[in-house]
């Protein structure tokens with residue numbers, strides 16, 4: 437059985453994860469712009485496209501709509517005490533029934549502090565404890581050592597290297613590593629040990 441409301445916000449020791457809003461567009465743009473090439477794979481420069489702020493508003497409106505419709509669940513991640521925009525983490529439904537895939541990014545000046553591990557653990561906890569999924573997947577480019585390290589730090593197992601995959605329109609087709617964490621493994625692993633508080637759409641504590 438799954439929870440009646442998804443977690444609309446989650447607190448960790450250092451972070452606040454909250455359901456995104458179109459009004460996050462300006463700080464999101466600043467985080468992406470100031471990160472330069474670090475985020476080019478996630479946010480490829482589009483010199484011919486719409487103005488960058490309009491692009492972020494459009495993406496956030498779509499993300500927010502999907503969240504409220506119980507599709508993908510993208511969170512913006514801000515510093516707990518200052519509200520500074522740091523990045524995003526999300527639970528995606530493309531992993532299939534009873535499963536979620538986790539995805540994430542951090543602004544360049546926030547890496548190397550364990551924040552990606554902390555925010556990823558937080559959404560994994562909600563996936564297993566509120567949504568009662570059987571597995572969480574984590575995929576990454578074989579060259580993305582930083583992302584594979586997050587998977588390993590959180591106790592994921594490498595299932596294999598999938599060939600010539602393209603999971604999203606902005607990705608380049610190529611091989612990907614697929615890691616997974618099973619519900620039976622989760623209670624004994626590092627993600628379970630990360631303290632969180634999760635709240636529903638009314639701000640009531642659900643975890």
Ligand SMILES: CC(C)(COP(=O)(O)OP(=O)(O)OC[C@H]1O[C@@H](n2cnc3c(N)ncnc32)[C@H](O)[C@@H]1OP(=O)(O)O)[C@@H](O)C(=O)NCCC(=O)NCCS
Pocket residue numbers: 474475478539540541542543546547548549550551552553554575576577580582583585586
């Ligand atoms: C992938 C990504 C989020 C990983 O970020 P990261 O900062 O390397 O990961 P973490 O936040 O977990 O930090 C881990 C590092 O912090 C260090 N650290 C410092 N304090 C720490 C703490 N309190 N707890 C845990 N680790 C800590 C660790 O030792 C580790 O250092 P190392 O990189 O020298 O081994 C980041 O590189 C990124 O945004 N990349 C671009 C987008 C992307 O590729 N997304 C994933 C697509 S699949």
